[in-house]
Amino acid sequence: MGERALLVELADGPAAEAFHAELLRRRAAGALPEVREVVPAARTVLLDGVADPVRLAAELPGWEAGHAPAPARGVVELPVRYDGPDLAEVAGRWGVPEAEAVRIHASAVFRVAFCGFAPGFGYLTGLGPRFEVPRRATPRTAVPAGAVALAGPYTGVYPRSSPGGWQVIGTTDAVLWDADREPAALLSPGTRVRFVPVPGSGEGR
Amino acid sequence: MSGRAVAVVRAGALTTVQDLGRSGYAHLGVPRSGALDPAAARLANRLVGNAEGAAVLETTVDGCALRPLRAVVVAVGGAPCPVRADGRPLPWGTAVRVPAGALLEVGAAVRGLRSYVALGGGIAVRPVLGSRSTDLLSGLGPAPLADGAVLPLGTPGRVRGPVDAPPWPGPPEELVLRVRLGPRDDWFTRASLRTLTTRAYRVSPAGNRIGLRLDGPALERAVPGELPSEGMVLGAVQVPPDGRPVVFLADHPTTGGYPVAAVVREADLGAAAQAVPGTPVRFVTAP
Structure with a gap:
């Protein structure tokens, strides 16, 4: 891809996560040539700012990426009020009552597959394929910061107010992004996440 | 901050602080940002004795006007434009000294779109994730310039010998x-x-x-x-x-x-x- 980048395409999301984990392992061990950016996405990993992309491309096929990603240390718990305007719509698509939809979402363990859209916005996987939902037909002009929302196979949390077409099911007070904090992003690729219902929301209704 | 600063008299259509950008955060969704014409930003910096990666101002189409609180060495490069101090024409594309309190006018681009204003010591706003660049996609870094803003400057380096003909490429016809x-x-x-x-x-x-x-x-x-x-x-x-x-x-x-x-x-x-x-x-x- 261009002069200094390689876009590595994997079979599917889990394979991309495993390959990304392998790259990070090699980088930590000093066994990855200097690369400015390593950007995982839905089923690719981009290596950008590579000094010798031809040589690196020749080496990649030999790299073991078969084993599952190393379990991330700990799980980030995000407190959520399941009070989003699209909760009923999502529950309807899943064919369950709202309280059950909350239970399903809050009992899954998610993993940040990749980030994008805005600093600190993670695309979280962890719900089964039968819980995929489409984007809203009409995007909202302003989705508030902290909105917990679904689209396709992903759950995401809006780090700041922005336009968006995802189905909003709840709200968290967690600060997803703070450029003055180290690290700035609460969620980065590979982070495991669990959504914890805040008492008095969703479930109680 | 030692009083080294410039006041923004006229911000222009879109003037932003730019250096060579943020590296290493793309996996968190952070764009690289940085000067759009990095060769121009680097050269302007070299002319005023700054490191190439010092923060400069990137103007868009109609320039900007600044008032340095202390005398400062300035080079305006990138898109060619008229440069004046208190109404007196100054050369474009080379280092010039602007006295304290003078009105430095960076005029509208004659050709091209973006002029780069390097000031001795560089714009010293607080870096965010290793860069002072304004990122208009994600909102990181300093806000675009506004009339009345005051920008701190760093400690100036030594201006190396005069450069007779800095190699500024002209904006493209095609x-x-x-x-x-x-x-x-x-x-x-x-x-x-x-x-x-x-x-x-x-x-x-x-x-x-x-x-x-x-x-x-x-x-x-x-x-x-x-x-x-x-x-x-x-x-x-x-x-x-x-x-x-x-x-x-x-x-x-x-x-x-x-x-x-x-x-x-x-x-x-x-x-x-x-x-x-x-x-x-x-x-x-x-x-």
């Missing part, structure tokens, strides 16, 4: 962008790829720091549907559903779901950032 096809060239018809690399495009007025937008023949897709999000690079020629290519510049998103038909050489992007709307554009394949 923009020739060397590309490598891929990674998603196979998402387009062969005829469309031929169109991309043989037909003339023009720079659209809708461009910005995120991307150079082009008017011209639309590219037709061979593969319909949505591409799963994937990492994007500087210079990516991304093709949205309307078929008109967009060349990604410094504030581009880090991931995207529209296919990238080709990638422009980084060395050609400075000229792309200086090409005024209406400039003819040709893409040529290069190894």
Whole structure:
């Protein structure tokens, strides 16, 4: 891809996560040539700012990426009020009552597959394929910061107010992004996440 | 801060603080940002004795006006424009000394779009994730300049010997962008790829720091549907559903779901950032 980048395409999301984990392992061990950016996405990993992309491309096929990603240390718990305007719509698509939809979402363990859209916005996987939902037909002009929302196979949390077409099911007070904090992003690729219902929301209704 | 600062008298249409950008955070969704014409920013910095990566001002079309609180060495480069101190003409493209309290006027670009104003010591706003650049996509870094703002300056370096003829390339009459096809060239018809690399495009007025937008023949897709999000690079020629290519510049998103038909050489992007709307554009394949 261009002069200094390689876009590595994997079979599917889990394979991309495993390959990304392998790259990070090699980088930590000093066994990855200097690369400015390593950007995982839905089923690719981009290596950008590579000094010798031809040589690196020749080496990649030999790299073991078969084993599952190393379990991330700990799980980030995000407190959520399941009070989003699209909760009923999502529950309807899943064919369950709202309280059950909350239970399903809050009992899954998610993993940040990749980030994008805005600093600190993670695309979280962890719900089964039968819980995929489409984007809203009409995007909202302003989705508030902290909105917990679904689209396709992903759950995401809006780090700041922005336009968006995802189905909003709840709200968290967690600060997803703070450029003055180290690290700035609460969620980065590979982070495991669990959504914890805040008492008095969703479930109680 | 030692009183070294400049007051913004006229911010101009869009003037931002830029250095060479943020590196290493693309996986968190943080764009690289940085000067759109980095060669111009580096040269302007060298002329005033700064490190090449010091923060400068990047103006858009109509320049800006500043009042230094202390005497400062200044070089204005990039897009050629008139430069004045208290109404008196100063040379463009070389280091000049502006007295304390003088009104430094960086005029409208005569050719090109973006002038770079390097000030001795560099703009010393607080860095965010290792850079002082304003990122208009994600809002990181200092806000675009506003009238009345005061910008701190760092400690000036030593201005090296005079440079008689700094090598400023002029803004392009015709923009020739060397590309490598891929990674998603196979998402387009062969005829469309031929169109991309043989037909003339023009720079659209809708461009910005995120991307150079082009008017011209639309590219037709061979593969319909949505591409799963994937990492994007500087210079990516991304093709949205309307078929008109967009060349990604410094504030581009880090991931995207529209296919990238080709990638422009980084060395050609400075000229792309200086090409005024209406400039003819040709893409040529290069190894």
